[in-house]
Each structure stands twice: as structure tokens, then as C-alpha cells.
Amino acid sequence: MAVMKIHPIKTTLKKAIDYICNGDKTDDEIYVTTHLCSRENAHKEFEITKKQFGSRTKTLAHHLIQSFVPEEVSFEEAHQVGIELCDKILEGKYEYVLATHIDKEHIHNHIIFNSIDVDEGKVYHSYYGSYMNIRSQSDRLCKEHNLSVIDQETQREINEIKRRKFVSWHDWNEDKKGSSYKSRLQFDIDRSIKQSVNWQDFLDRMKSFGYEIKLGNHIAFRKEGQQRFTRAKTIGVNYTEERIKERILNKDKELDNIIDLTNNNKANSSKGYERWATKHNLKTAASTLIEIRNKGFNSIEELERGISRISIEKNELKREFDKLSWEQKRIKKVVKHIQICISKREHYEGYRKNPNDKIYMMMNRKDVEAYQKSYEEIDVF
Structure with a gap:
């Protein structure tokens, strides 16, 4: 399931791009992809494109957000879906920066694209029809990747749940x-x-x-x-x-829940319900005890030892998981440096062939140095 939002950017474009590319949110920018522009100078390149066509639009760019259901999609797949969405809705004609944020429970893509295309200087018109096209393309891609698709009725209900859960203390208290x-x-x-x-x-x-x-x-x-x-x-x-x-x-095989009778309005107002709930709790407690014994625990000491054993196993698994996570992060860093070397190789080769060309070095210093630094990092690994 992917939820779509889009809004125009009319000020502080660089700040918006820097925010979506934040290394803490994108695993040191591993999950950042650009098209027809560079990550560092995208805001300037957007402006240059507008000047080339004499565009007077006040919209600097558009910011599209694509959010996925928690635990439904991997980081890599979410980023790939974002790239495919850009290909579908922008058709390769617009400069864009895509960043996948992985620091929250719900993975989401941020896409900032220029407000005019690079072919004709045509202004992108954001309205209900264009939004529905984005949403349709997103839903189709989600289906292709075996991800769930949200409908409008479900979205309204989700919004209502969020309102109840985080805004209305009364609802929370009544639930309690x-x-x-x-x-x-x-x-x-x-x-x-x-x-x-x-x-x-x-x-x-x-x-x-x-x-x-x-x-x-x-x-x-x-x-x-x-x-x-x-x-x-x-x-x-x-x-x-x-x-x-x-x-x-x-x-x-299913155990009932214990009913909390403390400050329970219904139990306080109905003695019949209170008696029923008390009986229910006793039955549930007895069933739980029988189930515990069926699992081979015949005393509190045996149960505590079993819990302790499981806790030790859990800690061992966590250490192993942390070790694998560290290894995965190390590999991601190597991949990042390899990607930089691939993207900057042409600049470095130009410098290597003409090391004394000061003008070339002045224009390409950042790309050359980025290649050299990443190459050294790969060599260390």
C-alpha cells in the first residue's frame, strides 16, 4: 500500500533537497538517485533550466511523497518503486532527486522534480487529474511488486483512526x-x-x-x-x-484475555457483569495454568528457568543480528563508493589523461576528488 501526497515548492528549494537527502534518513545517501542533475547542485541546475527557457513560473519544484505500509517493503524495493514511478509520471523529461527515508517505521520516498521539463521548458501542471494519474501509476506499480493498494474509503478510515488515537483523549479514555x-x-x-x-x-x-x-x-x-x-x-x-x-x-488453542475490572464502568454499574467477568478471569487463569503445564513447566521455578533460557537465546540471536547488520552496513558503504566511482570515472579519466589542464581540473575538481576518495575507501575494504 502506498499513500501519495504532492505539494509545490516556492521557496528554499536547496533546504528541501538537503532535507530529503539527509544521510541519517537515507543511510548516508545510499538510497538517493538523481536524474539529469547532480545531488549537490540540483537546485542550481533546476534554476539554469528555467533560465534557458525564460520560464516565469513561481513554482521552483514539486515535492512528491510516496509512503508504504510498515514492514511491507524492503529499503531496496521501495527505492526501486520510486525510480519506476518517476519513469512513469515524468517520462525522463524532468530533472529530479529521489530519496528513500528508512529511519521511520514506515518507509517512504521523497521525490523533488523541476517544475518545467528539459525538452521544451513545458510547465508541469499539478491538479486533481495529474494527482490521480500519479496515484494510478503508484497503485499499478504496487500491484506489480505484490504490495497492497489503498482505497479511498480505507484512507478515510485510517485518518479517522489517527484522529481518535492521537487527538481525542476522550476516545482513548473510553477505550481504556x-x-x-x-x-x-x-x-x-x-x-x-x-x-x-x-x-x-x-x-x-x-x-x-x-x-x-x-x-x-x-x-x-x-x-x-x-x-x-x-x-x-x-x-x-x-x-x-x-x-x-x-x-x-x-x-x-487460543487463550482468553483477562478483563481488567479496575475502574471498569460496566463492572461498577452491574454486579451481574462483575460476577461474570470474575468467573471469566478465573477460567482464563486456570486455562493458562493448564497450558503452561502442558508445555512441561510444573513449577514456578521451571517456568522461570524456561523464560531465562529463552531470554539467553534471544540475546544470542540479537548479537548475531547486530553482527549481520554491521556487515550489511559495511557492504552498503562499499556499494556506495563503487557507485560514486562509476558515476565519476569519466571525470577522473579526463583528469588522468590531462593532469596539467588547470581549467579542466578547476571545472571538475569536485568530481575528481570524489572519485579518488571513494577509490581509496574501496581499496581499504
């Missing part, structure tokens, strides 16, 4: 108390799974609890008195239709 629609839906789904023998039985039980059900790509429920349907998947990964069906089949 167990009195919100979503916490109630979660509870009813969990207990229906435990009582159901198959999918249809589950649906019938949810209806008996007062829910209207909407089937489709994503199952949704609406409680009596609730205005909008709630997609079950917004509660968590264990509440998609596929996972609910799996949980019904494997319900005997």
Missing part, C-alpha cells in the same frame, strides 16, 4: 475503560469466536448481540445506536475476516 464501540466490538468478537463452531455460526452470534454486518472486501459491524460501520480490521491484525476464521478453527 472498555466503554467505546471498538472495545465492545473486540470483546463481542472474542466471545463469539469462543462459542462458534463455524463462520456462519459466528455471524449469527454477532447478529444476536445486536450487530448489523456488512460483508465485502473487509467485514464491518454496526451496533444498535451506532452511526457508522466499523471495519473489524481497524481493531487489530487478529480481527480481519481471514484471521477470525482461523481463530474459530483453532479456538481450542
Whole structure:
């Protein structure tokens, strides 16, 4: 799934390019690609192109952001999707800088491209139609790379979840108390799974609890008195239709959750519910204890030793992972220097053939020195 945003840049173009190419965000610029311009002087080259065509546009460039679902795409694939997107929407006619940010949980591409093309000086018009074309091309590329594609209804729901989660303290507090629609839906789904023998039985039980059900790509429920349907998947990964069906089949292996009765409004207002919840918690605790014994732990000491053993194994795996991560980073640095040598080789060869040409060296000093430095780094490795 990739979410697209685009906005014009009318000031501080260099600052914007420097930000997206930040080494901390792009692994020392390994995940930075340019087209028809250089990384260091892209802002100047954008301006030169405008002067060549006498362009009067006040828009210096456009900034496109392509965000992916957390843990769905690798750094390399995200960057490749960004390159392919640029090829599709810019058709090789616009100078651009592409940077993939990998420092956050959600990997995302930043693309800054010139506001006019290099062939005719034609101004890029950003409007609803051009945005929908970008989004369409992005969705098609996501499908080709076996990545999920977001629809508008899902995006609206995601925005609503973000608003609830980070803005409304009331919603958070109601969830905490167990009195919100979503916490109630979660509870009813969990207990229906435990009582159901198959999918249809589950649906019938949810209806008996007062829910209207909407089937489709994503199952949704609406409680009596609730205005909008709630997609079950917004509660968590264990509440998609596929996972609910799996949980019904494997319900005997699934442990219930303990209901927190502390400051629980419903328990305080209903003695019947409080008794039921207490009984439920005792059953869950007993089931958990039986499951622990079935795993071969017959005492607290054995369980603690088992946990300690797992902790040691986890630490060993972490050390091995850190070692591999360090090696991967080292390899990435080598690849970066190789890429620099490849891109700057022509400049260095010109200098090597004419070492006394001061004008050539003055014009190409930065590229020559970059080649020499990267070559030395590769030699060290």
C-alpha cells in the first residue's frame, strides 16, 4: 500500500533537497538517485533550466511523497518503486532527486522534480487529474511488486483512526475503560469466536448481540445506536475476516484475555457483569495454568528457568543480528563508493589523461576528488 501526497515548492528549494537527502534518513545517501542533475547542485541546475527557457513560473519544484505500509517493503524495493514511478509520471523529461527515508517505521520516498521539463521548458501542471494519474501509476506499480493498494474509503478510515488515537483523549479514555464501540466490538468478537463452531455460526452470534454486518472486501459491524460501520480490521491484525476464521478453527488453542475490572464502568454499574467477568478471569487463569503445564513447566521455578533460557537465546540471536547488520552496513558503504566511482570515472579519466589542464581540473575538481576518495575507501575494504 502506498499513500501519495504532492505539494509545490516556492521557496528554499536547496533546504528541501538537503532535507530529503539527509544521510541519517537515507543511510548516508545510499538510497538517493538523481536524474539529469547532480545531488549537490540540483537546485542550481533546476534554476539554469528555467533560465534557458525564460520560464516565469513561481513554482521552483514539486515535492512528491510516496509512503508504504510498515514492514511491507524492503529499503531496496521501495527505492526501486520510486525510480519506476518517476519513469512513469515524468517520462525522463524532468530533472529530479529521489530519496528513500528508512529511519521511520514506515518507509517512504521523497521525490523533488523541476517544475518545467528539459525538452521544451513545458510547465508541469499539478491538479486533481495529474494527482490521480500519479496515484494510478503508484497503485499499478504496487500491484506489480505484490504490495497492497489503498482505497479511498480505507484512507478515510485510517485518518479517522489517527484522529481518535492521537487527538481525542476522550476516545482513548473510553477505550481504556472498555466503554467505546471498538472495545465492545473486540470483546463481542472474542466471545463469539469462543462459542462458534463455524463462520456462519459466528455471524449469527454477532447478529444476536445486536450487530448489523456488512460483508465485502473487509467485514464491518454496526451496533444498535451506532452511526457508522466499523471495519473489524481497524481493531487489530487478529480481527480481519481471514484471521477470525482461523481463530474459530483453532479456538481450542487460543487463550482468553483477562478483563481488567479496575475502574471498569460496566463492572461498577452491574454486579451481574462483575460476577461474570470474575468467573471469566478465573477460567482464563486456570486455562493458562493448564497450558503452561502442558508445555512441561510444573513449577514456578521451571517456568522461570524456561523464560531465562529463552531470554539467553534471544540475546544470542540479537548479537548475531547486530553482527549481520554491521556487515550489511559495511557492504552498503562499499556499494556506495563503487557507485560514486562509476558515476565519476569519466571525470577522473579526463583528469588522468590531462593532469596539467588547470581549467579542466578547476571545472571538475569536485568530481575528481570524489572519485579518488571513494577509490581509496574501496581499496581499504
